[in-house]
Amino acid sequence: MKIAYYPGCSAKGSSLDYELSTQAVLKALGIQTVEIADWNCCGSTPAHAVATDLSTALCTRNLALAARQGADLIATSCPSCLSNHKHAHVRMQDPDFRTRVNELLDEPAPEQMPEMTSVMQLIAQQCDSDQIKSRVTKSLTGIKIAPYYGCLMSRPAELMQFGDPENPTLMESLLASCGADDILDFPLKTECCGASAGIPHRPLTARNSGRILQLAVNMGADCIAVCCPLCQMNLDLRQKQAGKAEGTKFNIPVLYFTQLMGIAFGCDADSLGLNKLCVSADRITDKIHALSTAAKEAAQGGKA
């Protein structure tokens, strides 16, 4: 199966760390993807908020490029890119709408275009739990993780096909395969962080993100694991703003799930972009290192 890869714009800027860690994890697991040459922005929220045909035309250009590249499937890390491309795929089945979108494109969209999926689902589809376990050199055992998906990865349910739309568990499965044994049943895992309202209407994003951070802290999480570039930015870069909204100061690391997997696979910090995190993940990496070293010593001691 030929798998194309769509990084999305954040991957080149605000979520370079997600991109780096995604590539590191895919490489470690031997999953090969080819980036779609000359891909463009999906238009994100602004395009679909303004006009459905504009958003669909932008996405269709990418789907058509992947089709011409001979791809059977496209993977992307970003839930917003994923949602837009999936919507485009479905909407193009309506002949009248398709005509309107084709009018915006240089050439009409091909009849057959590959589906898009999330990198998280791709990993789960390509590797079973044992294959992931076999890559682990530093187990995530003993790290208390709050898994947070945000709103787009699992909704709308029939479009995203991501399990229970209010209680997805795929991230937990992947992290558990990396040894994580203390993953919280996090009630706000699919509550919206405030998304792009952070720029035009900060109080909303600060309040929503503040609630999520506060609950993770109250539940004693060592870190929050995320899968969306915008959620990560709101919870990490905007953590001080969220703290002000809650009348407190937060200091909790917010890592991409791929960064946690990469740490477990023994990838070095630079290759996972850990230095890009605003709230340092040092205490997480130190704890993982200390616990896994102790476990190894105990195992060796047991053998001797």
Place this chain on the structure above:
Amino acid sequence: MNETIDLIRSKDPTFQQEVEAESGQNISNCYQCGNCTAGCPAALDYDMMPNQVMRGIQLGLRDKVLSSQAIYMCLSCSTCSLRCPNSIDIAGVMETLRHMARRTNKVGVKRVEKFWLSFLDTVRTFGRSYEIGTMALYMLRSLRFWTDVDLAPQALMKQKLGLKPHVIPSKESVEAVGRIFKRYQERAKREGVRP
């Protein structure tokens, strides 16, 4: 939405039909349970609650609904659609209302639209979005020059925001994306709607 509304004078019987045709949703199915409002993560910033928007459509309150801030503050998180016991895609309805409002030049929260247009300007120019460009254009449009300046030092230090735009490597592709926008804008002009 506490003021008195003259239902006889302001009722527009075609409004519900138009919303239903464009959104593909049956608005009559809403029986005001309020689940949409209860779960909405942005409702605290709405002038009309999501269930009031739905009721407003049923009552034919075209101006009231299309001029609302709510349809511009909606985050499109789809929680309302998921929890609606009558399976109405309320988030889809909100999006339809946003499109209808813009077509008639009704922009309930101007700075939200300014943010969208600033973002799309960078996509039109470079083929990919450009964070600093979006922020600069947004500040110029909204005159809110203090927007997120508190984040700038850390964002720049961590190289969270690339100073240079992320341009598609091939010039031909940048132009191809530019043409999508050009055709879209020309068509909007032809159809007499806000691009």
